[in-house]
Amino acid sequence: MTMDQAVTTYRDEALELLAELERAILDLEADPGDKDKMAACFRAMHTIKGGGAMFGFEEISRFTHEIETTFDMVRNGRLTVTPQLLNATLAAGDHIKTLLFASGETPSDELVSRSEELLAVFRQMLASVGQDEPGEQPASSGPATAAATAAATAAATPPSQTPDGTDACDLPDAGPPAIYWIHFAPAADLLANGTEPLGLFEELAALGPYRAHAHIRDIPALDDPEYDPEGLHAAYDILLMTCRGENAIRDVFLFVEDSCRLAVTPLSSGRLRGSDLEEFLEHFRQAPPDEDQTVAASRLRTMVELKLKQVEAVRAKGPSKEQARKQKQETAPASTSLRVDSVKLDALVNMVGELVILQSRLRQAVKGENMAAAADVDEDLERLTDAMRDSALELRMLPIGTVFSVFLRLVRDLSASLGKEVGFVAEGAETELDKTVIDRLKDPLIHIIRNSLDHGIEPPEERTRAGKPPAGRIVLSAGHSGGNVVIRIHDDGRGIDPARIRKKAVERGLLSPDADLPEKELLALLFEPGFSTAEKVSDVSGRGVGMDVVKKNIEAMRGTVDMENVMGQGTTTVITLPLTLAIIDGFNVRVGDESYIVPLANLRGFQERFLTGQPRQVDSIERMGHLIPLVSLRRLFAVPGGQPDYERVVIVEADGEMTGIAVDVVVGRQQAVIKSLDESYRHLKWIAGTTINGDGSISLILDVPRLLRMAREQYERTEQRETPA
Incomplete structure (x- = not known):
């Protein structure tokens, strides 16, 4: 894995951790005493900080350090969960996302200034707690006390500092200095798993001065058949003097503790025998190191010198890391990652x-x-x-819940800014959908939910007068229906007044004053460009820009969007999408020399009919005792060629309604790899895409929901014209 790949992986994992952090914060808002969520917040910040330092995101590492410290105090019960803490953490998460994708290795002054602005809030909370009052140290006697004194003397070095230059013992969560004996025996495959022991020692150094002894006598000889040059065979005994406590020490080994032997023993606890400590301290008092240590140190020094020479050579010959990164960004296409079940x-x-x-x-x-x-x-x-x-x-299939989690934060923040109380419920989060569809679905859903919050849900006073609970409710649900996924966004607000839609449509010239449209068609006008019934424009919505874009984005994914409305009870937006945008099963049909694909998910049967005259573009045919619209593809697409004596009729269904499609020949079942239409052909409303057949010819894939909707509208207009008054 190259460094650029590693950085990309870190960004992806950091975004996942930030999503987990956001969920934990929102859960803490509902239950401030949930210790598991407190620990989850700490782990997320700890992991983001460590990865940031490893992959060159120094500002992220610096920024998250004090937030990590704050949540360490929260989980230890020294700081309580408050709305100020939750709001500041959510803002910090947003800032980390910005830092993750900031251009260049050094963030701008504006970003650093924003970091300091946010950190000031956390520092204020930490300062409010203050230092613990030094209590009396537990009494101990005998060799352990003498050994502790000796260890403290032996370990006397300059005070350790945190990444931002603060003395570790000056932090608000610091206690009185104490000495700990740490035994660390890592797993042999520690290096292969990507963990560098030196990084662990660097984190220990941030806690306080320490002395370490490596047990190298257990390392097999180079000619030993059991020797693994990539394995880690040493164990370590460490004396550490710190003001931060045992939890801070264990956090250093948080991600390796399960695969190693780790013991952290306070010397004043009485659990350590003085003779053990005296024996251990002898390793630090030996004047000349033993021969094995000399050889190992010599080899290590040689390797380091060689490595430094290689680095200098690379620096002299090649471009800088920043130049190389910019060059790669200019030439390489954007890539996205996908986590897949093994x-x-x-x-x-x-x-x-x-x-x-x-x-x-x-x-x-x-x-x-x-x-x-x-x-x-x-x-x-x-x-x-x-x-x-x-x-x-x-x-490529992912649970649609990966998108749903974003909206809980959206509803929380926006309802607060609008002065409304709104609850958010997500149902069917386990429903799977193509990743491409999920990526393109987020923006339309955001706009629909913003509209519900701004125009649909009433203020608490208005809801109370209407006999409703003060808090509104938005329900986002998803489920399968045939070969599609149906997503519903329902709010229990005031609903949409059809009379206002009609009035606005007449004002804009979209309707004549005497036009009599059913409510479903009136609601469809809301998706016209620039159409809005809002009486005033807000920062959230009301300009008439958005719902037409929602419709275009959904239709670009071969989907449909409709609205259902009950005055005084709320509005439901229904989005129907195909499971995948890649491959479909279908039936190949022909009209003249033209070839079309009817998606199998919409297919309900076949019929024949004999022609007695020139067919209309939209006619009707009897199906199980009922008349349904019939679309002639020959007339719709102006296919040249003679009219056959009889037609095959393909019966299709979408949105609970049926339509017949008249064709010349049904060729048979076919798998179609969907290719999107070129920009020049996007105006073909009833075509969802194209596919290449086995003989190299091209077939057009019919967009059945749009085709059915057009057929139904034209059929109803024809019936109205032909019905005597």
Whole structure:
């Protein structure tokens, strides 16, 4: 892994940690005494700080240090959870996101100034706690006391400092100085897992002066068959004098404690025998080190000198890290990462193994001209291809809850700024959707929820007068429906007055004063560009910019968006999206020389009808005793060629309604790899994309929901015109 890849990985993990931090903070807001959430906040900041220092994000490491200290005091019960702390932490999380993607290795003065502004809030909270009053030290006697005195004398070095230059013993959570004996025996694969022991010792140095002894006699000889040059065979005994306490020491080893032997013993606790300490201190008093240590030190010094020479050579020849990073950013395409369940990866790898076996079987069948064997292979290959396709698509599927978690913070902050009380409920968070769809879904949902908060949910006084509870409610739910995912955003607000929509539409010339549209079509006007029923423009919404963009973004994903409304009870926005944007099952149909794909998820059956005259673009056909609209693709797309004596009718369904699509020939079932239309063809409203057939020809993929909606509207208008008054 290159350094740039490692930095990208750190950013991704930091964003996940910040999302966990935000959830923990919002949970603490509901239950300030939840110790698990307090510990989660501390762990998130501790991990972000450590990774920041490792990968060159020095400002992040410096910034998170005092926030980490604050939550250390919270989890230890010395600082209480307050709204000020929660708000400051949320703001700090937003600032860390900005620092993660700040250009250049050194953040701007503006970002540093923002860091100091936020840190001032945490410092004020820490200062309010103050230093612990030094209490009487537990009495101890015998060799342990003498040894402790000797250790303190031996360890006398300049005071340790935190990353921002503060003396460790001056921090608000510092107590009286104490000496600890730490035994640390790391796992042999510690280095292979990416942990550098020297980094742990650097963190210990930030706590206070220490002396360490490495047990190197247990290291196998170089010619020993059991010697692993990449393994770590040394164990360490450490004497540390610190004002920070045992918890701070254990936090240094937080991420390696489960895979090592660790013991932290206060010398005044009576758990340490004086003879043990005296023996340990002898290692520091030996004048000339033993031969093994001399050899090891010599080798280490040689390796360090060689490494420094290599670094200097690279610096002399190549561009700086900053130049290299800028060059890579200019040339490399943007990439995103995706965490995948290992079970899914294992299944895909197993299928690849089966594919290799099938390839061998096919080769043997071709060589032996065994057509029966080749047919068997073809059948197995079709089965395996379907399974691999499904498995590959599952790798791209993510729980939609990864987006839902963002909205809890949005509702919290925006409702407070609007002076409203609003609860947020997410349902169906486990529903899986293609990652591409999820990435593009976030902005439309944000706009819909902002509209609900600003225009839908009433102020507490108005809700009380209407007999409603003072606190409003927004419910965001998701679930599967056929081959689609249906997302509903419901608020229990005042609803939308159709009369106001009609009045605004007449004012803008979208409707004639005597037009009589059903409520569903009136609600559809809200998605027209610039259309808004808001009486005043706010910082949140009301300019008529947004809902038309929401509709365009949803339709760009081959989805639909509709609104349901009940005056006085609220509004529901319904978004229907395909499970994936990559591959679909469909039926290939032909009209003249043109080829089309009807998605299998919308298919409900086939019929035939004989033509008795020139068909209309939208006609009707009987289906199970009911008339349904019938769309002629020949007329809709002006396909040239003669009209056949009879047509095949493909019955499709979307949004609970059926429509027939008249075609010349139904070719058969086909898997379609979806390719988006070129910008020049985006005006084709009823086409969702294209696919390349096995013979190299191109088929257009029908957008069934749009096609059905158009057919229904035209059919109803035709019925109205032909119905006598």
